[in-house]
Amino acid sequence: MYESIYARQKQFYQSGKSRDIKFRIDALKQLKRGIKYYENELAEAMLADFNKQQPDTYMTEIGIVYAEINHAVKHLEEWAGTKKVKTPITHIGSKSVIYKEPYGVTLIIAPWNYPFNLTISPLIGAISAGNTAVLKPSEHTPMVAEVITRIMERIFPSEYIYAAEGGIETNQALLRLPFDYIFYTGSSHVGKIVMKKAAENLIPVTLELGGKSPAIVTENADLKLAAKRIVWAKFSNAGQTCVAPDFVYAEESIKNALLTHLKHYTRKFYHEDFRHGRYMSIVNDNHFDRIRGLIEGDVVYGGRTDAGNRTIEPAIIDNVEFDHPAMKEEIFGPVLPVLSYGSLDKAILDLRDMQDPLALYVFSENESEIETVIRDVPFGGGAVNDAMFHLATPYLPFGGRGNSGMGKYHGKYSFDTFTHEKSILKQTTLFDMPFRYPDAKIFRKLIRLMMR
Structure with missing residues (x-):
């Protein structure tokens, strides 16, 4: 089943639709509309799963997600733009450029303690960067997981965003797939398992863990x-x-x-x-x-x-x-x-x-x-x-180090996490500096002096 979802998401990503900036912004706005439509159901699910009261649900689960979406929509075009950087004198005639490229098909494994916020916040980064995503909400908050699934099914096609409910067996099945990026939030113990499975396919990971603060x-x-x-x-x-x-x-x-x-x-x-x-x-x-x-x-x-x-x-x-x-x-x-x-x-x-x-x-x-x-x-x-x-605050990176995790997110840092920066040197054809070639001994001596 999940192999089919993964294959369809791969195909959708390769079509280029998710990389279009307007598509990404529209998807973020649609996500916000979907959450608003299900606000009451989310509040009821939080109450059912662990007696979380409505004011706390809005403040720590829903409102903070709205703020993240608004921030991403406002700044996305700037974040996604190609970035020019300096070029050293040794590369005279060339330009240095960084292209912002999505990773592709991503997996987001969420915890139970803030079951909505910590599922959707990474998703905002994945969407903003132009990826597709498979969400794995926590099985320990099943009512919230069910609402998350309903939201995703209502607003997104499964080949773009898909929510996979289930327990350990679902995690295991998903971790066998060759995702392009994995974002995990949870315990250090499970984080080690996720990292080990990711290493088998050399998948980059973000691990948001914990510790004794x-x-x-x-x-x-x-x-x-x-x-x-x-x-x-x-x-x-x-x-x-x-x-x-x-x-x-x-x-x-x-x-x-x-x-x-x-x-x-x-x-x-x-x-x-x-x-x-x-x-x-x-x-x-x-x-x-x-x-x-x-x-x-x-x-x-x-x-x-x-x-x-x-x-x-x-x-x-x-x-x-x-x-x-x-x-x-x-x-x-x-x-x-x-x-x-x-x-x-x-x-x-x-x-x-x-x-x-x-x-x-x-x-x-x-x-x-x-x-x-x-x-x-x-x-x-x-x-x-x-x-x-x-x-x-979306202006500070959030993440750990060592046993408390690796990687960071929130605001632009969420976009950066789900983005590969592709470095490109654009060289001129108007002239050709000879120092790189084996027969240019005198030029090599000059370059050596310049680089001391």
Whole structure:
């Protein structure tokens, strides 16, 4: 079945239709119209899959996609244009040009935590660059996956864009096909499998993974505002966000004061939602049991669980060390460990000993501290005096490094990810410089002097 879809998409791509700029812009506009038509169904599907409330669905799933589409439509002609670059004096008489070329037939494998946004955002890049695409929505959010399929079937022919629902067997079947590009978002474990399969056909990949993203809070931070922003970023989406602060690393002298603010804002923002059943669920029983098992030690706030509804009350754990169970894996749930450090230099050494996280957040009013952390700790991207908000701008590349992934996207970076830059040297025929030829010894000596 998927072999047939792939073959038809290959044929469609080779027809050149998807490469036409007007076709791409029209496709993006059609995508937006299709999403608008299914907005209510998407909201209902999010509620059914993991109790995601309509305001959060619009803000983190739908609205952000509209913004990405609008940005791409506005700038696409500029992005796709042929780019002239400088030519060295050794190439006198020639011009250097970069052509923007789509990869061809692409595969986008999406996760469950933001099941619509993280399926459609890469698709915007694939369409903008002139590719065709096969989408693989997550099987862990089946209602959302069904709506995504209906949207695609309504607005695009399957030889252009196709959504393939299913579980592991679908992923395996798709990864056996010789796609021209693979974009994967999910766990590091599965990311390694995707990369291994891609390597068999030398397929280029983007891997958007995760990791234990720290929030560093120094004695020079605005503690109240730091706590407010950390709590929002950590417990939104029930902590099921790849760039959520995975733990807080606070300076010893301010840790207790910070904890007071963390508990205050956690109660203020989420107590009533949990109490009245409006707090978002954990996606499935396995993840629920895993996260519940991490809530141990000095739990200073929350931690109640409801297995029937798969909900976990936002929990804060104090006096955590690096050997705590919650520090041995990415939490990906509403549990916030709080650690303390004596000196910033020691904190940086500790963080450098960990695998590179997808994000890092530093809270301080001291520029020297801020620059030291940004310079000395490897991570994908992040924010100063904020958390998670950096992923919502199309002007910053989003992506990880090492264990947290490779490649980047958002805005123009999405277009670039799905585009091959074809370098072309256009040489003149009006004259022919002799230095390249074996019988031009004197010219070669001159060139050697010029290139020293």
